[in-house]
Amino acid sequence: MxxxxxxxxxxxxxxxxxxxxxxxxxxxxxxxxxxxxxxxREWIGEASRAARTKRGExxxxxxxxxxxxxxxxxxLQDAADAITDLHREQDEAxxxxxxxxxxxxxxxxxxSTLDGVEQLDPEFAQLRRDTARQLSDAISAVEDKAGEIDAxxxxxxxxxxxxxxxxxxxxxxxxxxxxxxxxDPAQVSEWWHGLSAExxxxxxxxxxxxxxxxxxxxxxxxxxANVARIPDERARLQDRLDELRAERSxxxxxxRRSETSEHREYDERIERVENKLDALDALDGQIVDGNxxxxxxxxxxxxxxxxxxxxxxxxxNLSVYTPGMNSAVERNMDRYVDEVEELNRYANNMLDKDPAxxxxxxxxxxxxxxHAPQTVSSVxxxxxxxxxxxxLAGFMDGMQATRADDPxxxxxxxxxxxxxTTMGLALKQTDAADAxxxxxxxxxxxxEDLQVPExxxxxxxxxxxxxxxFGGFVHGGNPSNDPSVQELSTDDAVAPDTGxxxxxxxxxxxxxxxxxxxxxxxxNTAAAIIGQESNYIDQQLPEQPEFPHGAP
Numbered sequence: 183m184x185x186x187x188x189x190x191x192x193x194x195x196x197x198x199x200x201x202x203x204x205x206x207x208x209x210x211x212x213x214x215x216x217x218x219x220x221x222x223r224e225w226i227g228e229a230s231r232a233a234r235t236k237r238g239e240x241x242x243x244x245x246x247x248x249x250x251x252x253x254x255x256x257x258l259q260d261a262a263d264a265i266t267d268l269h270r271e272q273d274e275a276x277x278x279x280x281x282x283x284x285x286x287x288x289x290x291x292x293x294s295t296l297d298g299v300e301q302l303d304p305e306f307a308q309l310r311r312d313t314a315r316q317l318s319d320a321i322s323a324v325e326d327k328a329g330e331i332d333a334x335x336x337x338x339x340x341x342x343x344x345x346x347x348x349x350x351x352x353x354x355x356x357x358x359x360x361x362x363x364x365x366d367p368a369q370v371s372e373w374w375h376g377l378s379a380e381x382x383x384x385x386x387x388x389x390x391x392x393x394x395x396x397x398x399x400x401x402x403x404x405x406x407a408n409v410a411r412i413p414d415e416r417a418r419l420q421d422r423l424d425e426l427r428a429e430r431s432x433x434x435x436x437x438r439r440s441e442t443s444e445h446r447e448y449d450e451r452i453e454r455v456e457n458k459l460d461a462l463d464a465l466d467g468q469i470v471d472g473n474x475x476x477x478x479x480x481x482x483x484x485x486x487x488x489x490x491x492x493x494x495x496x497x498x499n500l501s502v503y504t505p506g507m508n509s510a511v512e513r514n515m516d517r518y519v520d521e522v523e524e525l526n527r528y529a530n531n532m533l534d535k536d537p538a539x540x541x542x543x544x545x546x547x548x549x550x551x552x553h554a555p556q557t558v559s560s561v562x563x564x565x566x567x568x569x570x571x572x573x574l575a576g577f578m579d580g581m582q583a584t585r586a587d588d589p590x591x592x593x594x595x596x597x598x599x600x601x602x603t604t605m606g607l608a609l610k611q612t613d614a615a616d617a618x619x620x621x622x623x624x625x626x627x628x629x630e631d632l633q634v635p636e637x638x639x640x641x642x643x644x645x646x647x648x649x650x651x652f653g654g655f656v657h658g659g660n661p662s663n664d665p666s667v668q669e670l671s672t673d674d675a676v677a678p679d680t681g682x683x684x685x686x687x688x689x690x691x692x693x694x695x696x697x698x699x700x701x702x703x704x705x706n707t708a709a710a711i712i713g714q715e716s717n718y719i720d721q722q723l724p725e726q727p728e729f730p731h732g733a734p
Contacts, residue, residue, distance in 0.1 A: 185321060186288025188328045189272060193262040200258035207251060253378055257338035264331050268324055275320045282313040290321045337375050346373040358385060360392050367576060367583035370398025386410065395477050397580030401494045405474035408465075415480050416462050423455045454483060460512035461485035468519060477551045477577070484553060485511045488577070491523050492545030498591045499529065499544040500581060501619075501711045504574065506599030507561045509554040518548045520696035525596075528700060528708035532717060535679055542591070544712055549574060552604060561600055562656055564607070564627070571607035578614040592616045594711045595634075598693060599649055602626055603657050609634055619710045620661055621693035621703065622650045627658030629666045636666040640710045642703050643721075644672040646688045669721040670706040677705055678717050 279286050283295045292314055296302075302310070346369060348359040358381060361370050374382065386393050386407045393399055394407035430448040458480055465475050465487060474490035494500060503522045505514075529544040552570025555561035581593055594617040597605035606626020609615055610633060617638040620626075629639065641661040643650040650660065661667050672693070674686045677700075684702040687693060693703045702719060709717035 183325065183328055183332065184288060185272070185286055185290040185325070188265075188268060188324060189288075191265050191268075191328075193265040193269075196258050196262040196265070200255055200262065203251065203255045203258065207255060210247060251342050254338045254342045257335050257378065261331050261335050264327070268327060268331075271320065271324050275317055275324070278313065278320075279317055282310045284310070284314060284317060286317065286321065290325060292317060334379060338378065340372075340376055346376055348373070357381060360385075360389060361396070361398075365398075367398035367580040368586070370396060370580070371583040371586060374399050374403075391478075394475075395479060397576045398583045399580070400584045401474060401476050401490055404476050405490070408475040408478040409469060411478060412462055412466065412475075415478075416459065419455055419459050419462070419480070423452065423459065426452045426455060457510070457512045458485050461487070461510075461515070464512055464515045465489070467516065471519075473519065476547060477549075479551065482553060486551045486553065487511050487515065488547055488549045488551050489515065489519055490545065490547050491519065491526050492543065494545045494547060494581070495584065496543075496588070497545035498542040499533070499594075499712045500590045500592070501526075501529075501544070501546045501594040501596050502549050502574070502578060502581070502605075503546060504549050504552075504570075504595070504597040504601035504605045505554065506597070506601040506604075507555045509550055509601070510556070511550055515548065515550060517696070518550070521694040522546045522548050524696045524698070525694055525704060525708050525711065528704060529712045532679065532708060532714050533712060536714070539712075539714075542712075546711075549577065551577065554604075555600055564603060564657065567600065567604040567607055567657075570604040571611060574604060574608035575611035575614075578608065579612050582614045592711075592713050594619055594713075596621075596707065596711060598622055599690065600624065602661075606632065617710060617713065619707055621707070622647050622690045623661045624649050625657035625659050625661060629664055637668075638713075639664075639667045640670050640706075641667045642670050642672050642693060642706060644687045644689060644693065644703065647690045649690045668718070670710065671719045671721045672701070672703045672706075673722070675702040675705075675719045678719070679714075684719075 276286055279292070280295075285293045285295050287293055347357055348361050348365075349356065357377065361373060377385070382403060386403060387410070390407040390411045394404050394411060396404070426448060430445070430452065433445060433448065462480075462485070465478070465485075468489050469475065474494065475487060476490045476494070477486065477488040479486040501522075503518065503525075505518050508514075509518070523546075526544055526546045533539045533542045533544065551573055553566055554570075555563075555566055560566060578593065578595065582589060593615050595605045595609055595615045596619040598621040602620040602623035603626050605618065605620070606623075609618055610631045613633040615634055617640070618632070618634045619640045619642075621642045622644065623641060626632075629636075632639070641664075643660075643662050650662070662669055672687050675684045676682070677684055682700065684700055684705050687695075687701050687703045692701075694707065695701070695704075705717070706719055709715075
């Protein structure tokens, strides 16, 4: 919608509709009251009981209708008032524009009303330029507010037409009742978008732990809920740490002063709480840097979380990066975010260089919402990958569900080492991803049941990466040997789009390094994230020795 469309909106139409709806709701309530009290007292027996039951069902239906439609009445009133305010802002902007010889067009652009021959005083000319900037901001603000009014009214209409409502602890329908565990993210999204802005704010305030981790809720709301939780979580953990330290000191003063298993157990518990506090500090740092906390769970042995880079709610190209062994929020979330930020920047640069894709953007998520292996024995098992995969599949389903009206063009699952096992198992449980990109992979138990097109499966295996070379013996085979997977280069190369020299990486840990120097691995990963096929650099097979004619 543009400036002219907003000017044409008639708040009187909405006010009239609100009055008509209010009258209809009042009449419906009277009918429900009359029906509820109309059962003759002297009528008894089986037919009476059946009639009473049916009458109760009808009253419940009336109440459901009024319950669903009443927010529409309120939203119509609010929209009419808001449009009146918008028209006043438009009048003020038009008057300001007139005074400085500007005109705001229906498209929301500024046109000069000077004929071009006047010699303007330099000071006045500067005032006109300043006013133009002020008007541009005012136009954008009005159009943004209009979009919000339209979205809220549309949500109220959807809510009334087919409300998604869950039940509270007493079994009664309640608009603010949370979806049960395991609810499909698409249904969660319908429920969330059916709530009013006030209801959403109330849930973020009263249920931040649930909203901050609920797949199907927009990520801006999840971030707001998780940010609100951090101070309380820090205070709770600090209290627990103080208790444990006091108990440990008391134990030290007791009869068993020498080191025992009980002492060591206290030390381990203290370390776990300290690590959780360090993890919250790391997340605070990400918030300061402008990133979003999209998941936060402090209930287990360590903090699980996910951090968003860029606008995950609107970017055309999304990626989710899952690291592997030894990853922990307190230890290396900052490092992974730095690396993925660089990959995301490379992806956005590629989009900018392509005239056909210049208006697209990329956003990424560092997903550490699982307990990655920390020991050799645990990395040999797929149990942690399996547990993480179920949660990761739901997260990626949520990325699609929250964007049902404006789906991303591409969602790529990107992962490193044991994270590729987790991601691979997740992508056998969801079809949300359009691409699968692996780095240094020990395998994901084969491509059977993988719900990603064969043309969108990519693997990077650096020279000297022992995990990629031999890890497949543990987790189902080396992806480099899978004919359905495209092998991308990690060697020295030249960028097809810019001619820039790209350097090789070797070993298991250098596929992405936040050092401002683009490697072939980073270039290929960025290209695969956005599906820029013309930029893919394939891995070259080693040259075969030439044998003399007739030699075996």
